[in-house]
Amino acid sequence: MPATHPQATSSHMMKTTKRGRPFLKDTLDLFATLITSMELTTHKQYFRSFPNSFTTDDACECLSCLKFSQSNRTADPRDPDRIITTTTTTTFSMTRDMAKAMSQHFMDARLIENAIDKASNQFKDRSVYQITPKGLHVLERFISKNGVNADCLVKVFQTQPICMKLLHLERRASDDEIIISQQVVTALFRRFAGRSPNYVDEVAAENADPAVEYNKRAAGIPLTDVVERAPQLVGKGPLQTFKHCFLAVNALEWLCDFTSIVGRDEAAEMAAHFVRFGLITLLSDKRKSSDSAVIFTVRGTATGPNASGTTQGEFRCTAKAIYRITEE
Secondary structure: OOEEOOOEEOOOOOOEOOOOOEOHHHHHHHHHHHHHHOOOEEEEEOOEEEEEEEEHHHHHHHHOOEEEEEEEEEEEOOEEEEEEEEEEEEEEOOOHHHHHHHHHHHHHOOOEEEOOOOOOOOOOOOOEEEEOHHHHHHHHHHHHHHOOOOHHHHHHHHHOOOOOOOEOOOEOOOOOOEOOOHHHHHHHHHHHHOOOOOEOOHHHHHOOOHHHHHHHHHOOOOEEEEEEEOHHHOOOOOEEEEEEEEEHHHHHHHHHHHEOOOOHHHHHHHHHHHHHOOOEEEEEEOOOOOOOOEEEEEEOOOOOOOOOOOOEEEEEEOOOEEEEEOOO
């Protein structure tokens, strides 16, 4: 005869990192709880329809008082024939400004995106949002792990692309920072570079079905060949064709889309480690001297019998910066 144990209540303050973000696990749990608590519908704006979407107000209203209940069934240690069901309810509460800041964090982590303007990376008032393929991957894992009834989300999973292989990077329990080693960086780079060079027809990609375009990007960072003078001969050397090139901003987007990285700053740090280990190198950065630039520098020491790389790596997060994959 099943017995219901009194509902357990717990208070849990979300830990934040040195960057001011919630820890990854809290971020993903809060995101999935939000989506399973909202009704995703079709919204119309600018004479276009956006299925399986939600608005800024929907997200803020739901985050103002969000509840998630989790039930665990265990055998009664005093009577093996009895089943004890313990229900734990977690309540999240936040102001509208806090809700918008959290939603911005979901955007930075590439869990949601602006349905009207895919290129926008700002969570704005009076706008419409959809779940990304990475967000659907996180949502599916959450539903499966916690036994959440998600019948209302079946249509979303059936009609939108989902990230089938999200690379999860291990983090330190104390501060949620990604654990860096040459093995980790190399494994991430192999996924980033793909099994073979991923040359994508840009014209065809613009007109491709979103699912087809996404699957092509999933194969590795889209590459192109660039005709430039060698970096050390700028302005006076002969033009050369450099293979396996990509824009710095595209690298940041790819790392956020296909790994557990939760922001461009984390992505830039990992890209700087690619530079440190000689996996990629800067080809050109034609930004004007007056243009602002964010440059991430990482330091470390290579360890192990097969260790390689330098003690420092730099990655330029500018719109004009072009990197290439090295021969190594």
